[in-house]
Amino acid sequence: MANQGRGVRLRGRREECATLRALVGAADPDSGRVLVIRGEAGVGKTALLDYVHRQATDFQCARVAGVESDMELAFAGLHQLCAPLLTHLDELPSPQRDALSVAFGRGVGPAPDRFLVGLAVLSLMSAAARSTPLLCVVDDAQWLDQVSVQTLGFVARRLLAEPVVMVFAVRDNADVLSGLPEMFVTGLPDGDARKLLESVVLGRIDDRVRDRILAETRGNPLALLQVPRNVSAAELAGGFGYTIARPSAGHIEEGFVRRIRSLPVKTRRLLLVAAAEPVGDPSLFLRAAEKLGIAVDELAPAEAAEVIEFGSRMRFHHPLARSATYRTADLTERREVHRVLADATDPELDPDRRAWHAAIAATGPDDAVADDLEASAWRAERRGGIAAAATFLEHAAILTSEPVKRGSRAIAAAQAKRDAAAPDSASELLAIADLQPLSDLQRAQVARLRAQMEFSRSRGDEPGASQISQAAAQLRSAAERLETLDGELSRETYLEALAAAMYASARCGDPGLLMSTAEGARRAVSRLDTLDHPADHLLSGLATLLVGGRREGADHLRTALRMWCARAGERDGQDLRWLSLAFPIVHECCAAELYDDGLTHELADVMVRYARDVGALAVLPAALSYRAGIHVIAGEFNTAATLLDESDAISAAINYRPVKYHRLHLAAWRGVPADALALIEPATKEATAKGEGRLLGLAGYASALLYNGLGRYQEAFQAARRTCEEVDLGFHGWCLVELIESAARIDELDEAASALHRLEERAADTGTEWGLGALAGAKALLADDEYADALFTEAIARLDQTRVAVHAARTRLCYGEWLRRRNRRPDARTQLGDAHEMFTRFGAQAYAERARRELTAAGEKVRTQPDGTGGELTAQETQIARLAAEGFTNQEIGAQLFISAHTAEWHLRKVFVKLGITSRRQLRSISWAS
Template sequence: MAIMGAVPSLRGRVSECAALRDLVSRSRSGGSAVLVVRGEAGVGKTALLDYAIEHAPGFRVTQVAGVESDMELAFAGLHQLCAPLLDHLDELPEPQRDALSVAFGRGVGTVPDRFLVGLAVLSLLAAAADDQPLLCVIDDAQWLDQVSVQTLGFVARRLLAEPVVLVFGVRDDRDGAAVDVLPGLPELRLEGLSDSDARDLLDSVVLGRLDERVRDRLIAESRGNPLALLEVPRNVPAAERAGGFWIAGTRPSVGQVEEAFVRRIQSLPADTRQLALLAAADPVGDPVVFSRAAEYLGIGLEALAPAEAAGVIEFGPRMRFHHPLVRSAAYRAADVADRRAVHRALASASDPEQDPDRRAWHAANAATGPDDVVAAELEASAWRAQSRGGIAAAATFLERAAILSADPALRAARAIAAAGAKREAAAPEAAYELLSLAELNPLTDLQRAQVGRLRAQMEFTRSRGGLPGAPAVRHAAALLLDAARQLEHLDDELARETYIEAMAAAMFASRSQPEALVSAAEAARAAVEGVVAPSRPIDVLLIGMAKLVTEGLQAAADDLRSALELWCEHARRHDGRALGWLTLAFPIVQESAAHEIWDDELIDRLATDMVGYARATGALAILPAAIAYQAGAHVHHGEFVTAARLMEEADSISAAIGHHPMKYHKVELAAWRGDLTEAGVLIEAGTAEGIAKGEGRLLGVAGYAAAVLYNGLGRYQEALAAAQKACEYNNLGFYSWTLLELAEAAVRVGEREVAEDAVRRLERCAGASETDWGIGALAGARALVAGDAEADALFNEAVERLRRTRIGVQLARTHLRYGEWLRRQKRRTSAREHLNAAYDMFTKMGATGFAERARRELTATGEKVRKQPLLSGDELTAQEAQIAQLARDGLTNQEIGAQLFISTHTVEWHLRKVFVKLGVRSRRQLRSVSWTG
């Protein structure tokens, strides 16, 4: 294992080297490849990464190495990796190009979504790989800035057909535990060398005699770690090695190697130690900055020679240490005063115009106590980081600014801002600490309310996480409501936004604490009464939801419809504020509002505009939920294959960004399909999770899905039990749909009073909607409990109204119920007409349970029915079908890639497969063929 990056002989790494060669070979053939090499310090990760570079002739290589530092600069690692490729920047679609320019500080603009930046990096790598295959090497990835690691993880999961290789090196923590960086990617775990390979390596570096007993002990106690073995000549005197006198206490474990590095550095001349410390304190390794800082310290660069001769450091285009352990040793070997001195020198050497953030950070590390000037510089750096989308970096700068603030008012304000940024960066423990820091200082009424809101938001997140010791959802709902009340008359817009959050939390907790939703709605209504001509969709939605809970749908319908239409209008204009409103109110409040008004056209428009907005702005954090909502709309259309395709896409994006997959619409689809196995598992899991979290809404969804499933399978007693349980509380958005299932199940098992009560409750919901869907569904439910003279007319009204909607599943259900009723009336000819319609519709949808129920009824009328094959969607995969449809609609490959968050290469790869499967040769021919998938 040689010094300064030379490729070693790599003893004992035959299979690992073969894996890397195979990786490069695969990409040379046109495909992408990703590998994460994991292991402890000194085990040989960097050597393997160098091996990959050496064995990739013809590849363009770009690389970056993380440096252990508490300095967080947004996108710094990603920028360094991509810098050699920026000559391809103009080849990117404009939104991606702008996002990357802002993230890298090359341009100004709105804060880019970090996943849009990820798509831009994916496109940049693909464009660079057009010229020649590309190898990206990222060493010590655990030390890159957080947003760079997240972005590279996203890119790694979206690579497919690009000649690009991504190889990461990730070090275990100091206790030997695996670091949770880049989870789920293909991994190569490096362990210590075998005894025989370790013996060969040790013999190759030790000149002269080596006592066999010493050799065996060295190998055993180093656990085959190559770095520990390579350092033996420096750490074990020759006499002890040869004579067998070496004893424990200086064994060459990784920890002991680092201690040996400390001793080696401490043995250097004072000026040399100071320069080594200077290099260790600067994560960038810029030799120009290093030279200026050395001059500031009054030390000539010639003083670095002993360190270079000792194999500690190399002065060149970038300051390089022999090993990251040497860097940390150089920093540890110094006392606090010396560290502050070199940070002060680095701050002075950093250009205040070109590199103000590093200058501010070094100045902070040089501070001996509170310093409002440095704190102000850190705060400015935080806002710059936030404007580039680096919320984790902004949080770190603000935290340090708060600590260094001498002014108590500024300290409190910065601590609150830092806590908010830490919360957004998913660092709740640090956020709690910062809120405690803020509360140690005098706070204004507004600041106290802001602290209360942040605590409530984090409690809600904890409660939804279902972790041991997490508070109940109802507790979080109460905290959010208190925070909203505190914010009134201090920041009225923020207060109303907090009321929306409080209502969302209360909706989650409605089963365990139904009065919480009413309390939140009453308080919210009082808060919005003074708003004259509200123009923000979030305010109109709050008015509508408050009226819905306190007065019912008839009073709320117009406001709910206006709010959703207003939001769609803002989304179509790509209004930047729409994302904030969407994040606040979706999916719980906004989705429930749309469902409550029974307006299928508005639901379709909302789904389309949400997905379109999220795709156009690159808002991947909300996109999976938006796609899942659109999938839910297709479930009600009876377009199950399309719904499944969209859910697959939502899951794919969720996995790429590290989010949990959507659940609600997936269990609904499985229930409508009549898949007892899949639906049963999802319903059981949803029920268990709902109970564990105290999340009533999830229990309501599971109950609704179970009622649909069992009604479809003709297991009416089970459907009745599930529907009754689900309808014990009004879970907004699913409650009224479940009433339909309750009415049908109750009629089938002879529970007429239960059915009539369900219909009366449905009248207060669907009956007030004044839409064809709502009134049609209500007419169909009334027909179930009506006398024979009225039922015929009610069924006909239901069919006619539902035909004017896109709600195919309810139209098919109405045909089925009508046909069943007609058969019992001995009107077989009419019964067959409706039962055949139901059977055909359910079969085309893939609703196996309901289709079988219709088939049995048809058989009972005397009609012979052959089972029809259900559409499987297997001809094209879900993504192939989606790409084919977009290509048919006239989108270019680049536009398709931007919509689906994949590269143009991947679009081309999929389209070639589509053409082969469909037997066409061009996009134009796609217009003349049909497919499933």
């Protein structure tokens, strides 16, 4: 080591140390910084964490190290990291404070959304760092419990303006920290490795042996440091019998194993207690040692051998020393130690860890321990630790002696494993359940779980995944089995089956699947005496629309959406579950089947506000995308893009796939061919590979919309005709408009008339200005001259009373084109000028250019204008400024956007500079419409 700056610099780590010094020594203290240090076991990640801690003399520090045996305890790692910061808990908004209290077992209440817990941790760190910058150090992140590492990954992605530095050390493998700034640590360079080896070996090293050691350790510092303990002096001097292998966790751990095996028996037993107890609580260690009848002084040889330290906390010198200690013991010894730890753990203060130790100590079925594990599972679930709950239930099922109860617990564990995104474990548990005496209801539940997992696999990222239609058929079958067993569960499953069948569509699946599912759903709803819940109206509405009862179906759908809007403030967990099921299809059905822009806007606002209020980040990306779609048809492209960016950012933070449907729609309306096709073509390939017919249809609709804007009517006609071959809910009605216009332009009049008839069936009975206006505009394209004028006028008058501005602008464009062809140039210039101004303001480049060409042909010179796609503010700055203008405080803005209040304030300072203003009051005079 060599002196440099504060403390010491590690040998051979000049670049790494410089990176870490820069991380904690940046000139701007008001910015969050994150680094993930990756590398194999023993390569020196912990030493680098110690180094950055020494350099951060102006920081307060919170530190935690993952322990493999503690991985199943929900929020265990996060709780340890945040423990020094909890003095700031009262500074958090009450929803965040309550969520964190429940997650950490300090309070009681409903299970918090795990991403609301993440926001609470972000706010807690921000509050703690208000006076002194905060350094958070996380070692062995791969061994943290799943929900802790997910939460910390979320926090790391939302840090921006906070004076917080987060440094993780993790094995070199894919995990939820992927995508964060990384530093890969490899072995030392040969020169430094040679010096390190020579510094720890007393006596002569044969040159050839030294070279072989350097080559085979590949510069791994821990492997080099263990050479004097693992290799005899004779072997070093001549190489006789030396057979070192490439360094790995196993090889390095083997050195610790040999060292531990050389210790006295009682010392090894105390080491095993410390290894099996991951918290490092010395008082618990002392109680366990007393129960074993071993004096604590027997630990001295292990301290002398630099295996462990006994102080305010039990601390192994290296995580591999802990795993080596555990590995050295046989199964009987491990069970005995876990039994002692269970007896020594306070059942009131730490019942979950007590149950966990007892489970490991069990030698066979133990119903008392199984009962305790089940109780721990429910506590974990209430804290939002679904992965921990799943593991507790899994072990409870294994330890249950009574077959009926074992089957119930296996099903519950499989459900929890599925919810925790562990489908392989869930499948294994369902196999256990299959061997038990299950009731008809339980067997139907098993079938449903398998179908749900099949659907998730079918929509996965890998090409060639199972066909979505197969999963939809399995869901329908499960719903049918549940009809006479559990009506509510049956209807919920039918909604899942409908969504899956609509995703598949006849383009990529069984042509009769969607209709048969809809008929089954109607049958299930018909068993109810009254429809009291919005979910039942939704299911009835969708099913009825599909089987042809358009007016009745629309009425039920409208009732469902209005009931949800009215009840959104109640924070009904059942509502949230049903909404999450319905999200994939609600928007298209509401906007394109009801043609009710007022209800559409209200629902969009309610969904986003509801998801934000309850902290449901799993639902929020879809809700934001839904609202973005509303802004697209309102011509507010910038706002739509802002919402889609936020949706993608949150999806990345929670490791979800981004919602892509509305990006295609927005790109098609913006009309930049390269940009739009860069989304449409990959979506088409993906949909074909996965059998996702709905995405394939949307790509066809987006293509038709794009090509009509560009005036490439033959291509638009081909895309629209293919898409409209299948009757579908949602954008099908919009695609009929594309087919009518493109067919009319290329004289495919029979095709246009057929499409108009189908559009009339969908829109004539809506009774809305949007529906009737869209129908009038489509009729005008095919009408004789004596009727076309009146129809265009009616369409514009109706659409101007709505917020569907893109359709109003497009109708003006078509009317202006019709007027010009009739040589009514002054009237044409009026309509075309309005259309051109609107499309230019929206940023609809293709349609704006089409209007410009028509204006030029009508005798008016028009200068090409830039599209209205942005200003000086970034998307997030615009959103924060809008909320501030509406009167929200920084804390409220932070809660809305899942950032800290400090970050909101930081953004507003930049907004004021960019806009040349000095107060929030001035923000209110600025138009934030688009």
